[in-house]
Amino acid sequence: MNELKIYNSYSRKKETFTPITPGHVGMYVCGPTVSGESHLGHARPYITFDVVYRYLMHLGYKVRYVRNITDAGHFEEEGREAEDKISKKAVLEKLEPMELVQKYTNLYHWAMAQFNTLPPTIEPTATGHIIEQIGMIEEIINAGFAYVVNGSVYFDVKKYAASYDYGKLSGRVLDDLLETTRELDGQEEKRDRADFALWKSAAPEHIMRWKSPWGVGFPGWHIECSAMATKYLGKQFDIHGGGMDLLFPHHESEIAQSTICNHVAPVRYWIHNNMITIGGKKMGKSYNNVIKLTELFSGMHPLLAKAYHPMVIRFFILQTHYRSTLDFSNEALQASEKGLKRLWESYENLGKLGTGSQPAGQASMEPKEDEELDKKVKTLVNEFDEFINDDFNTAKVLANMFELVPVINSMKDKSIPVAALSKETFVLLKQQMKIYIEDIFGLKNVSEADNAKLKGVMDLLIDIRKEAKSKKDFATSDKIRNQLQGLGISLKDEKDGGMNWTIE
Template identity: 55%
Template sequence: MQLYRDQKLKIYNSLNGQKEVFEPINEGHVGMYVCGPTVYNYVHLGNCRTFISFDLVFRYLRHLGYKVRYVRNITDAGHLENDADEGEDRIAKKARLEQIEPMEVVQRYTVDFHNTLNRFNNLPPSIEPTATGHIIEQIDIIKEILDKGFAYEINGSVYFDVIKFNKTTRYGKLSGRNIEDLIHNTRELDGQSDKKSPQDFALWKKAEPQHIMRWPSPWSDGFPGWHLECTAMSTKYLGEKFDIHGGGMDLKFPHHECEIAQAEACNGHSPVNYWMHANMLTLNGKKMAKSTGNNILPNEIFTGDNTILSKPFAPAVVRFFILQAHYRSVLDFSNDALLASEKGFNRLMEAIHFLDELQASQETRGFDTAGWKQKCYDAMNDDFNSPVLIAHLFEAVKFVNQVREGKAGISAADLTLLKEAIHAFTFDVLGLVDTSASGEGDTDKLPGVVELLIRLRAEARANKDFATSDRIRDELAVMGIQLKDGKEGTTFSVS
């Protein structure tokens, strides 16, 4: 069904700060690129929010009947510490610290990334290219930018000439930054860099002797700049101009700004029509950071193995919590907020269960089903406004509960319409999962069951029944539950 013909979708375009009617380059088709993770550590919750936000976009575009090519990359090389042009590659540093191969690091954390997003019920992208798989394409783009005169090579490294580029078109159009202000606010390099200007960024870096990840190029054995990979992969799979480019708000500058500059220098025109940015996630009102301990990983939420939350929460509940805020707003993660979301999620699922078993009556009283359905579309058409959509879903929940209590009725035609619409918006568009059907909802019962087994094991050990003690430990381990004996007693974790 080509619902997009009847629905006027508007997208907030970060490029001009306005909502614009979405008009794809090719009717019925959408090309969307989203910056993926740098796979050097476990995916953190803030990143998950970004990927859940764009999963919502992907799902709704498909629901409207668009054929979507969704490209999301894996950064497995070239991303230096602190997003700089100097320093150590994040993946190589992790490999050195753990004394393993860089590609072992990549594999380990790519698997974690996929497993985590699967738990959140994210759909896989259409294409998931890697930076290391597109070195040739990146070298070709560098050659093109050099030929156009917007880059320079020095001592085996190649840098993009921001000042020269800014004379032909504005550098800073996405982030709203002014090149003169950038120059004024940047300290002198005191000869510590080969760059002509501090604003210039690396397209290719010559590898130092100790640098593990390196490839041959016309300029040196080295590695591509972080910004370049997204330009190479997005244009390869979506063309020199495509519809939507997304990512976290933190990538707007310098990463996305550099992408625009590279593409314009190479192809002579803007690469993307609609730029979308998801906002940050805070924890108990403060920025998430490992250094301060104000941080929590997705798996720690699912298992309850943390000091921040009072209990485990199912992935579907966490996804519901994230979608209760608009993707462009800051969202604060807390125990109280998750408990409230869990109650709301359970109310929604209970109403859907009742609705699925409901028998029609003579007429619908007090509820305009067709009008309600269009209000749901209107919410999503307004820059994917999931919190307003969820509010409309709870209008339907209120009506369903009135039917349940005998205070309202619903006709056969409206019952069919309501069932189809609430299922479509809850499961297909929002991507929620019925935890009672999937078994995810049992997570809050797990700690009590395991604590009971820990007590029984302790009694067995006290009675010197080590066979029973070992059997409890070993069978829990088979189920992915690890017991840890310590000075203060036995704890457990779920893998």
């Protein structure tokens, strides 16, 4: 049996996955900051970890998947007058912070549903866990690894590094961090520049504020994940995921905080997805090159040649290994669009094929099995498991599927008899294609053709066209096809005289 291997950012190696509690998996993924609209870059981790989640469930694990909503906001720049991102924008838009947060949370949930990602089992909010965060900070202070200055609390990195390996996850050297030449306001509050905030005292104009033992303020950025992961997954859990850009300082700090509170390293397997780039540059707010998801789905953006269906985006992301950068371009997306269409149509063709047995009257035809083809198909299908077990290599699984497409389409066209495959292989093919395409990859049909009335009308038009064709009345048959094409419906003749249609 193949076992699942995961590239662990912490050890920088592929490791065999073994859960802490047999049969169960605890997984935490850093969720969005809902102070603005999600963009294409955000789609990557959520789709990547959706596949991880789906695959773990497919393997039979009971998975607790925790993905937070960061709604407490963070200061724009550490040390500067607490300029909470959310409160700042709330003033501009004349909205209640809670209203703003709700708006973007709803939009995010909507986009996730478009992508057909499964909801996490727990989706905790930072504002809903202020008490847990304060509790954790108190523990860190009591343990002697944090200090209070003017109502703010900072984590003492140098002290931590004396006994623990700070920087291991991100490959950082503490001495380098201490020497960073960057000047930051309010830096003088910290003992060392590598220290990070656990709690920040809030300036009077700051809207989001909570009482704490150190005065009115708000939590530091890293503590929410530590607090919520500990609460719902325990002191040590299996998988923590997020974008590579969170490696430092976010995840590094998370490890430090949790280790002090829980006396154990929090995470067994750290998984980090790479970035989506555009023209080779990371897509991100700071680069001003983001394409929002609503823009992507509607095509309303100067960089977009057209609108792209959420499933096309999902497929596009799955065609690359999650640890490689993925470069956005209209060309690349359109290539994915066509590829997905081809794969999906072939998959539907497969669904319509009967089992390998021959029709009764043709027994004399002696259906002969093509051993070579049978073996090829069996190998290609069996490799699905092998490839996904190799650090979730969805790109290779898809490549194999595309090698199966001509075989399936030929069976449909009857240029290869279905009986060329052994019944066993045919059943395996059908079953695994379904499991991988729908259950694990979470792909769905792009066209919205599931409408009984439309289907009835189409059947009628097809009937008329067939009649016209049989009378060689091509003017009528072409008229039907051309006018449908004008409406975005393509009608295709099939070899056996049947007709097939798809909505563009």
